[in-house]
Amino acid sequence: MKDEGRRMKTTGPKFPPFGCFNLHPLFLVVLFVCPALLGQDTRERDQRIQVDVNLVTLRFTVRDQQGQFLNNLTEDQFRIFENQERKDLAFFDAPSNIGGRGGPLLLAFLLDVSGSTFATRSEEIIAAQTFFDNIQEVTQLGIFGFTDKLIPFQEFTSERAAALKAFAEARQHLGQTAIYDSLAQLIDRINSKAKKSDRKVVILVSDAIDKAYSKSASLVAKARANNITVYTILVPSAAQLYIGNAVESNETVPAQATKTSQEEAFARLAVGTGGKHFAGFETILDFDQTLAQIDDDIYGNLYSLGFYTDNPYLDKRERQIRVECSHSGARVSALFQNLPERLSQKKKYISALFDAGSLSRLSEAGGLQFEEIAAELDILPSDREGGQLGLPFRLKISPYSVRGSRKEGVRTQFGIIGLLLDRQGREVVRLREFFRASLSPKEIEVGRAIIYTNKLMAPPGRYDLRLAVLELASWRVTAFRSSVEIVDN
Structure with a gap:
């Protein structure tokens, strides 16, 4: 990854310029897992799901x-x-x-x-x-x-x-x-x-x-x-x-x-x-x-x-x-x-919050488009922490797109799930975390946003990053997918 960061935006509702309201996660969790190969559904099962979701x-x-x-x-x-x-x-x-x-x-x-x-x-x-x-x-x-x-x-x-x-x-x-x-x-x-x-x-x-x-x-x-x-x-x-x-x-x-x-x-x-x-x-x-x-x-x-x-x-x-x-x-x-x-494929994201085994199936949802929360993902330059190389990122969420109002403020909860896949589609790192967000009416008025930061530790190389943020009160989802590179500067 080059020294300058990259930004990914959703095409959901736009929000005004905002300052940084840094919200640190309750816990930092980056889990290293063994590679998992994913099977494909049969045509019969696909047809059954197509009927059920309607x-x-x-x-x-x-x-x-x-x-x-x-x-x-x-x-x-x-x-x-x-x-x-x-x-x-x-x-x-x-x-x-x-x-x-x-x-x-x-x-x-x-x-x-x-x-x-x-x-x-x-x-x-x-x-x-x-x-x-x-x-x-x-x-x-x-x-x-x-x-x-x-x-x-x-x-x-x-x-x-x-x-x-x-x-x-x-x-x-x-x-x-x-x-x-x-x-x-x-x-x-x-x-x-x-x-x-x-x-x-x-x-x-x-x-x-x-x-x-x-x-x-x-x-x-x-x-x-x-x-x-x-x-x-x-x-x-x-x-x-x-x-x-x-x-x-x-x-x-x-x-x-x-x-x-x-x-x-x-x-x-x-x-x-x-x-x-x-x-x-x-x-x-x-x-x-x-x-x-x-x-x-x-x-x-x-x-x-x-x-x-x-x-x-x-x-x-x-x-x-x-x-x-x-x-x-x-x-x-x-x-x-x-x-x-x-009952739709959004369950792939939501189930990953509650079931560690479901995280391995998150890659199945990679082609789905969910842009229900106005959010921006900034991919930051890779760096070392405690001798380990990692990919830092920052997620900026607009308070105007989540539960709450300018009059009452915002008090809500989010789940973050993500996978870092190698070039062969195998999992290298997985992330799953919950955090709370609270903004007063005054903070919303002056343009502050909800900021989540984290880092995925992995060896140098090119990867496919898949990340999703969910608001728990509404189960609304915004998902990101990006090709990233971790380099040892």
């Missing part, structure tokens, strides 16, 4: 004017519109709870707010809004968090607005993780509140990292003895995300065997109590679908409809979907939406 799936409830569920409606009583255009139904599934009846229920969310799961909170909060609109009126909601102890954000209430407010504020605490002790305390709290005839459910969201995971069996027994069903949602740990498959061990990250045991113990909380366990990057990417499955398992009141869209890559903000019901006085709830852009 399918939009909707799940919702319907109530009458008295707030009672209408679960016996037929397909011909529904019409779907996408951006004012009527769509044909691709499939129709009626609710499993035909009568729409349900008894009193105490439903507790138990959220890991230890700080290690911050990367997924935006998705959880957005999905909770739809979830709360689709539950039965006889449900009492409780919102609890935990670090090293149980934190009551909202005691059991029938007020949905209060529960949602508490859910959103449940990200303000930091600390260690005590899953099993907190669940034990919550079970005792539920029993002190519940009547004998009440159903009792806990939805537990955590990264499963707790040294006391051997308590899982006793917690299963305690929950079963008290007729409490537990649903577990495994979300990625920030520690796992920062470190990935680092060659050198880090004492703050559990060994792989211990990590596996922790996750298995966490899953047994659900399996052993009659609930369900959810894991994998798709659980986070489509968090509303995870809650939809739990909702339907608990209540059985969801209709499922599907239609094929003409534009599978349309941004969610530009896709207006409406469901109409011809039944007199019927009200359709907020929609659980499984949209095509979340």
Whole structure:
């Protein structure tokens, strides 16, 4: 690479000149990996994917004017519109709870707010809004968090607005993780509140990292003895995300065997109590679908409809979907939406944030064009650090293209993923990192930007650099690809 740097721009929205607001990453992670050869999909699989990515799936409830569920409606009583255009139904599934009846229920969310799961909170909060609109009126909601102890954000209430407010504020605490002790305390709290005839459910969201995971069996027994069903949602740990498959061990990250045991113990909380366990990057990417499955398992009141869209890559903000019901006085709830852009090849980028193995498949997405965030990539002259040669770069992100406003400022989170490939297409270096960004209205007004800097360590040579930045709250992506050269000056 020549001494002068190079700049790559997206063709997305332009932004005004800005000064430098230097935002240093929480951790610097550059991982050296063994070469990996990538296979090609078969034609049959390509055709199946082509069909699937055009399918939009909707799940919702319907109530009458008295707030009672209408679960016996037929397909011909529904019409779907996408951006004012009527769509044909691709499939129709009626609710499993035909009568729409349900008894009193105490439903507790138990959220890991230890700080290690911050990367997924935006998705959880957005999905909770739809979830709360689709539950039965006889449900009492409780919102609890935990670090090293149980934190009551909202005691059991029938007020949905209060529960949602508490859910959103449940990200303000930091600390260690005590899953099993907190669940034990919550079970005792539920029993002190519940009547004998009440159903009792806990939805537990955590990264499963707790040294006391051997308590899982006793917690299963305690929950079963008290007729409490537990649903577990495994979300990625920030520690796992920062470190990935680092060659050198880090004492703050559990060994792989211990990590596996922790996750298995966490899953047994659900399996052993009659609930369900959810894991994998798709659980986070489509968090509303995870809650939809739990909702339907608990209540059985969801209709499922599907239609094929003409534009599978349309941004969610530009896709207006409406469901109409011809039944007199019927009200359709907020929609659980499984949209095509979340089933498309954008998943290759997003999955790489949560799964180290998926990073090796990032090169498959190299030909895709995502320019949804206004950003500039500066390739800087190669230099040495600690005796190692590296390729430094700087990513400049406009605050006008991310979540926030000039009036309120910007508070958001980003993921950075990247690969450095040699001339034969083999991986030499991979990068995966999360960081937070915050700009005040005044900083935006004077033209400051979000600046991310890093360095990829590699021997001298010519390489193919592939880099993507994702905003977690919206899953918007901008991707870069560039031929670079590292030289030993």
